[in-house]
Amino acid sequence: MDRKGAVLIYIFLVIVVLTILGVAIFNKSVSERSLAQQYVESTQAFWLAEAGVNQALSALRNDYDTASVSATELGAGEFSAQISASGSDRTVVSTGEVPSGGTARSSRDIQVEISKDIPANFYDNAIYSAGEVDLNGNSYTVNGNVIYGDDLDYSQNNITGTVTEDSSITPLARFDFQELRDLSSAQQNVYVPDHNKLVNEITGSEVFPSS
Structure with a gap:
């Protein structure tokens, strides 16, 4: 080649x-x-x-x-x-x-x-939130239990009840406000604005309920 x-x-x-x-x-x-x-x-x-x-x-x-x-x-x-x-x-x-x-x-x-069913323990809590709860400052008192699903920013001394984190709770698809109002009325915890102040519409009291 x-x-x-x-x-x-x-x-x-x-x-x-x-x-x-x-x-x-x-x-x-x-x-x-x-x-x-x-x-x-x-x-x-x-x-x-x-x-x-x-x-x-x-x-x-x-x-x-x-x-x-x-x-x-x-x-x-x-x-x-x-x-x-x-x-x-x-x-x-x-x-x-x-x-x-x-x-x-x-x-x-x-x-x-x-x-849309409301959880059995829903009304046992002062605050029930599937999301984040941010309680700023110290000029408040939460009379009752708090349950939350995401994050909570608060002062322990300002909550009288228990504080529980439960990531399994979810937002309510539909809330029955009439049911909540009926319960609040039974507990005399319904307030209406009256001349820039809150007044219990049942008792006429200007004092917030303690529980």
């Missing part, structure tokens, strides 16, 4: 190797781009499903018995939510899909269980 033939073979081998490397790099780039797009669309679908849950909660607050949510386009996709009833409880299944108006490339579901 002469020298020219050997050079041609080497050049051919180099071209083959470079071609293989180029194809591999191209395929890797396409694969990574596809994975990145899938991640973005999956995240978008999740937040669309969250939007569906929020829409369902809003509908339940307005009409707990016949609430419904229509399919809604939002941003890059759409969400829909189904509300089913079991006694006084409600189950929300929300689906977010990307893109909208066709076959979804990414879909995420969120299921939420909702109960």
